[in-house]
Amino acid sequence: MSAETIYDFEVKMIEGGMKKLSDFKGSVMLIVNTASQCGFTSQYKGLETLYKTYSNKGLKILGFPCNQFGNQEPGDENEIKNFCSLNYEVTFPLFAKVDVNGENADPLYKFLKKQSKGIFGTEFIKWNFTKFLVGKNGDIIKRFAPSDKPEDMTKDIEEVLK
Incomplete structure (x- = not known):
């Protein structure tokens, strides 16, 4: 079965266990591929x-660590979670490390890239901290x-x- 909407996906939480994106129906999502040793890491x-500003209004931020760009996320899930908590006091949900490009790209990212192409119409994600804004109805609004x-x-x- 191929996914028709973003709500068809289930993703692995950083602590283990699975989370259905359908749990976020009616919320706005910002989906971000992250890394702990990147020039953009301060974006955390x-x-x-x-x-903190918009979660009570319906914004959910979903962080997906990725090690595909310059080996900038070499740690395991526990190290990533601790880094984010200690250095940036991250409280938004983090998920298991994923690939965002290539044949092993996470199915969610394959879907996001197809729905919202990058510059010059490419699907390829060029670096860490690419962000996808998803509307309350599941439409990908902006990359x-x-x-x-x-x-x-x-x-x-x-x-x-x-």
Whole structure:
């Protein structure tokens, strides 16, 4: 069976166990591939600020660690979770490490890339901290580049939360 909506996916939590994305129906999601040793790692702070500011209005941030770019996420799930908690006080959900490109790309990321292409129409994710904004009905609204800072996304997020 191939997925027809984002709600057809089930993803592995960083602590283990599975989470159905259908649990987020009616919420706005920001799905981000993350890394602990990246030039953009400080975006964790901005993502956490967005989460604290808008979670009570329906924003869910989902972090997916990825080691495909410059080996910048070499740790295991426990090390990643501890790093995020200790250094950035991350409270939004983190998931198990995934590939976002290539034949072993996580099915969720294959779906996201097909629904919202990058610059010049490519599906390829070019680096850590690529972000996908998903509306309350599951539509992929916008794809943000790694260089797009979380604090610069507030207008888009507020518009989708309406």
